[in-house]
Amino acid sequence: MKKILLAIFLITGSFNGFSQDIFGGKVTGNFQMDFQASKEDTIIGAEKVNEKALMNAFTNILYTNGDFSAGMRFEAYLNPILGFDPQYKGAGLAYRFASYKKDYLEITAGNYYEQFGNGLIFRSYEERNLGLDNAMDGLKIIARPIEGLAIKGIIGKQRYYWEDIWASDDFGLVRGLDAEISLNSLIKSIETSPFQISFGGSFVSVYEKAEDRFIIDQTTGDIFKVNTPENIASGAARMQISYKAFNLNAEYAKKGQDPNAVNGYIFHEGEAAYLSLGYAAKGLGINISAKRIDNMSSKSRRNETGNMLNVNYLPALTRQHAYSLFAMYPYATQVNGEMGIQADVIYKLKKNTFLGGNYGTDLKLNYSRAMSIDQEFVALNPALNYEGTDGYTSSFFKVGDEIYFEELNFELSKKISNTYKLSLMYSYQTFNPIAIGHPGEEFIYANIFAADLTQRLAKKSSLRYELQLLLTEQNYGELAAGNWIQGTIEYNLGGKFFAAVSDQWNYGKENGEKVHYYNFSVGYTHKTSRIQLSYGKQREGIICIGGVCRMVPASNGLFATITSSF
Amino acid sequence: MKKILYSLILILPMFWISCDTIEDDQKLVYPKGQTSETTPITVSSSEQKVLLEDYTGWKCVNCPRAAAKATEMITKYGEQLVVMSVHSTAFAIPSTGNNNIDFRTEYGEKWATDFGCTSLPTGIINRKKLGASYPISDADWDSEIQNVINSQEHIMDINLGAEYRSEDKQILVSTENVFLKDYPSSMLINIVVLESGIVGVQYNSDPNFGTTPKINDFVFNHVLRKNGLIDYSLSLEGVAKDTKINKNYLIDVDPDIQDISKCTIVVFVSDSETKEVIQANEIHL
Helix, strand or coil, X not given: CHHHHHHHHHHHCHHHHCCCEECCEEEEEEEEEEEEEECCECCCCECCCCCCCEEEEEEEEEEEECCEEEEEEEEEECCCCCCCCHHHCEEEEEEEEEEEEECCEEEEEEEECEECCCCCCCEECEEHHHCEECCEEEEEEXXXXXXXXXXXXXXXXXXXXXXXXXXXXXXXEEEEEEEEEEHHHHCHHHCCCCEEEEEEEEEEEEECCCCCEEEECCCCCCEEEECCCCEEEEEEEEEEEEECCEEEEEEEEEECCCCCCCCCCCCCCEEEEEEEEEEEECCEEEEEEEEEEECCCCECCCCCXXXXXXXXXXXXXXXXXXXXXXXXXCCCCCCCEEEEEEEEEEEEXXXXXXXXXXXXXXXXXXXXXXXXXXXXXXXXXCCCECCCCCCEECCCCCEEEEEEEEEEEEEEEEECCCCEEEEEEEEEEEECHHHHCCCCCCCEEEEEEEEEEEEEXXXXXXXXXXXXXXXXXXXXXXXXXXXXEEEEEEEXXXXXXXXXXXXXXXXXXXXXXXXXXXXXXXXXXXXXXEEEEEEEEECCEEEEECCEEEEECCEEEEEEEEEEEC | CHHHHHHHHHHHHHHHCCCCCCCHHHHEECCCCEECCCCCCCECCCCCXXXXXXXXXXXXXXXXXXXXXXXXXXXXXXXXXXXXEEECCHHHCCCHHHCCCCCCCHHHHHHHHHCCCCCCXXXXXXXXXXXXXXXXXXXXXXXXXXXXXXXXXXXXXXXEEEEEECCCCEEEEEEEEEXXXXXXXXXXXXXXXXXXXXXXXXXXXXXXXXXXXXXXXEEECCEECCCCEEEEEEECCCECCCCEEEEEEEEECCCCCCCHHHEEEEEEEEECCCCCEEEEEEEEX
């Protein structure tokens, strides 16, 4: 068995023995391949895959020599695995760049990722699990003329699958500038002060050629033209303060007129505010965050919807869950308007106390709530809707009437003995399906439980038993109908080998078959390479990372992942 | 200090990159000029016509040559050709040298930029790209007009009626757009006023076309005037064969027009996406 696995790594992990020194520099890289073979399953809604087998793969190669670096990423989607946009189909160099540092400047030509502040007006990033890649292609300059001052300048266009973005005016040009000053680095006399403060400001402008956009008055047959601005500007100011165990992060952003497909081509100006207050001391951590988003979708193509060509990033203030039933109703950031709060408390009960026991106990409490914003709509033209108007006005501090999402969850992690470690988790979720684009459907109210017990065995091996239960009286379409239960048993050998079996059972489904979504998986890690195989059924669902979501269609079959790095 | 100054150079370009603000009255452009009033159709057409846009200016020394070429083309092609003189670019900026006569229009300037007609004289024919660009030298107008006549598919006809209302200083234009074939895309319609017989100053370098270095009594014909109705939508989607779209427009007469009796209404329909002219027609007032 070991020889077979080694043979696989001769193919997949052959970079391990690769010489890493070339021309005095260093070459590093990584590789990942996801392979999927799914068969038709009408009961769970898995569609027939004509290609029989699907594959996503990429490899990054990075060369570094002192202050110079250059790299590339080759990607292949042959054809894209289920849930990824078919426009990814193909293979080629998706990312390439060269960068050097000289004096106080750092210059990057080609592709790059970058973020200004919290990303409210600019964030270029990749989230492979979402099929999201809005890498910039252009130039980036970072200047650090004096200690404590950093100025970033960016210009370029964003990746759009395999399209030649430079051949078409359909893809907007993104220009931006960001400056950040750390007062403690700038002023030597307060450098070591416990009171640390920094300020930042950023400006982004997207140029896209104006288009002739017409709408028809269904009553009179008259045709109207919406004049679209060509330069859409956003600006933001931010501040970070920390004092001993306390810290504060605040940012406010404003966006000019930007009628686009996401906001229904209204001229209402955008606004976003983000505030985070934290306290971190030994055994206790508290974080309270709040945000307000009002018409802040910013894309480098006004007619684009979906996840591509996002110029900015609007974080979701909800807990990112790892347990699958807890993530059944994920929250998607409402870029057209929402107000949200989140509070996190982490507390460690000391060991050798009545409540903490012999090993101590970790407690986590999380509460989050996302609401609509207050909106006073302008007079509606029944034939034209709100298109071409300001749409609405909104009071900054006034919360809207509609709840999008609310969750209260509690987690207890405790080492019981040298052999057992237990985690218990409970969550109560209120989920408005409008948040993922299903208006008019009934609210979901769910009680979700999880128990996770790890049993340490001999020879660095362990067994993990996981049980999850989701109780709800509502049926949410085919995605989440009624009650669910999930059980998992996983064997782990020293972090190198694992085997797991799990079953997710929709036992509360009222109409149709109460489906078992079983899954068998096995994985092996050899040095920096890893292979994982799983076979089973995957329910249709939605995954959200940071409030950005992707539909995952149902599948039934084999899934394999190979990763390697050098 | 020097480092900071250099860094500020990074910031400076951003001052030029501002945010466009669309004023309230410009956000949704109502179909100004569109009306339910009608005037009888008096000009019908049943052939594919060609629109020649002659980009010109009074300071352009070779433009009399191009104007003569346009006249020659009208003689040769007759009613099959519609000529429109678009006075634009720096060559058309008025001064005391031409008695401050301004033939420029906002849309003429935009077209000159959009279609790359910045070196004058030049022309575009049915807004078709010739290779990678639109402009065609006056020496090639004849062959290209012939080429368009021979190759362009006859999709539709535009029938016209027009009536000048002297009290209101308005022109009522009725259009009847008759589709002879299916057309798959959305279309725009433009209604403009041209004036001929305007006498003024024109620079000239070629004695074959008048006195040099300027002609004081040059006759400007087919001059594109202000207040045209530009890029109005004719159809938001494709149109089926045998469809007839009637649209009526009221144009405010450009106060600079010297003699309304020497004016012509030109109507042309173009593809929303490619901007190519599908059909054109004209009617004299």
